[in-house]
Amino acid sequence: MKKPPTQDKTDIMSRRTKQTYDYGQKNLCVLLDLDQVLADFEGHFITKFREKFPDDRFVQLDERKGFYIKDQYEKLDRNLGDKVRAVYIEKGFFLDLPEIKGAIPAAREMAAMDGVDVFICSSPLTEYQNCLSEKFEWVEKHLGPEWLDRIIIAKDKTVINGHILIDDRPYINGSCKSPAWKHIVFTAHHNRHVEGRQRLDNWTDGTWRDIIEDFKKRI
């Protein structure tokens, strides 16, 4: 393994690809989900749904329950499922997602922390045509081009290696029954009812730093 050069972490981070050197210690690998952790999928969905279908019933954010928006809308009216889908497969939907408050400065600060590597781990829709390229565009626009090398696209997040996965989806299943990561549930309206899980409620009160420091001690 190469010896580390005599430069500080800021210099290394400014490169497009962060290199791995033998510092005699392991870095904490943090996987950050994109939708509803960095980008506000649910809030933007309601705005667009109401613009497109102003005469239809919709679910207020504080009434959201269960991961899939489509499932809850279909319970209101079974014809709404196709309308829900039409909103998020439309060109520009993923690119225009607003930032979750405080997420971008927190992600940048986390990535600059000593002993921490940060990746963005996101699942594409099966209707990938707009969603996939727009996820990359969103990251480039909000975090910068140097983050493009840190995007992991995976339908099955259980096979991805990392120490922590911060993700709003409360149950993450896949072909690996014992994923390497510990799941920290990022609180969203749809998952508030899920109990007994380690959570991160927001990016603004600084508690994310405590979680990262705690896990750094454990690896």
Ligand SMILES: Nc1ncnc2c1ncn2[C@H]1C[C@H](O)[C@@H](COP(=O)(O)O)O1
């Ligand atoms: N709450 C959601 N309802 C429907 N679809 C959703 C929701 N959150 C995310 N999605 C979509 C958008 C993403 O492309 C995939 C997976 O998202 P991920 O945040 O990586 O679990 O599903």
Ligand SMILES: [Mg+2]
């Ligand atoms: Mg998500």
